Amino acid sequence: MKIILQANQKQKPARNASHSETGGEKVLREIAVDVPVSDIKTKKIKNVLKEMSQALASQDDGVAIAAPQIGYKLRIFSVSGKIFSPDFAKNREEKISSENNIKDLYFINPKISKLSREKDWVPEGCLSVRWLYGLTFRSKKATITAYDENGKKFTRGASGLLAQIFQHETDHLNGILFIDHAKNIKEELPQK
Numbered sequence: 434m435k436i437i438l439q440a441n442q443k444q445k446p447a448r449n450a451s452h453s454e455t456g457g458e459k460v461l462r463e464i465a466v467d468v469p470v471s472d473i474k475t476k477k478i479k480n481v482l483k484e485m486s487q488a489l490a491s492q493d494d495g496v497a498i499a500a501p502q503i504g505y506k507l508r509i510f511s512v513s514g515k516i517f518s519p520d521f522a523k524n525r526e527e528k529i530s531s532e533n534n535i536k537d538l539y540f541i542n543p544k545i546s547k548l549s550r551e552k553d554w555v556p557e558g559c560l561s562v563r564w565l566y567g568l569t570f571r572s573k574k575a576t577i578t579a580y581d582e583n584g585k586k587f588t589r590g591a592s593g594l595l596a597q598i599f600q601h602e603t604d605h606l607n608g609i610l611f612i613d614h615a616k617n618i619k620e621e622l623p624q625k
C-alpha cells in the first residue's frame with residue numbers, strides 16, 4: 434500500500450523496478466494460499482521475501498507490499514521498516530512505535546483476530562493501483578497473528594497507519610483492492 438506523504442508528492446515514479454504491474458492482474462484478484470509452516474525457512478520462500486523487500490524498497494512512497502502484488506499467490510505481506518524510523522514519524526502526526534528496529538517485517542499466513550469497532554476514513558493508495566488515491570473506512574485498531582520469517586508465530590496489535598496497513602494487505606490476500614470500497618477516488622500523478 435501507499436501512503437500520501439507531503440514530502441513524496443514530487444518524486445518520480447520508479448515503475449520499472451516493481452513487478453506489481455507485470456505480476457498480472459489475475460493473481461491480484463485471487464485468494465492467496467497459506468504457506469506451509471515447514472516451508473517458511475526454505476530457499477523458495479526466502480527468495481519471495483527478498484523479492485518483496487526489493488520491490489518495496491524500489492518505491493519511495495511504498496510502506497507495505499503483499500506477495501500477490503509481485504505475482505505470488507501466497508499469503509504473505511511485508512511492512513517496510515522505514516515506517517518505524519524517527520524520520521518517518523517526523524512527517525506524520527502519529528507515532529507508530531518507539532522501536533528503533535528498521536528491518537522490514539514479514540507477516541506469513543496473517544490472520545486479523547481483532548478489529549476495533551471505531552473506524553475512520555483515511556487516505557489510501559496502492560502500489561498496484563497507480564496513481565489512484567481515495568478514502569477508505571478502516572478500523573482504527575487491529576490485532577494480527579502471523580508467522581515471521583523464522584517460522585515463529587507472533588501476535589501484534591497496532592493502531593493508526595499500521596492498523597490500516599494490516600487491513601489493506603490482508604485485503605490483498607483475499608483479492609480485494611482498496612478501489613473496491615474507497616470513496617472520493619482521484620488520480621494524482623506524481624510531479625516530474
Ligand SMILES: [Zn+2]
Binds near residue numbers: 435558605
Ligand atoms: Zn496495495
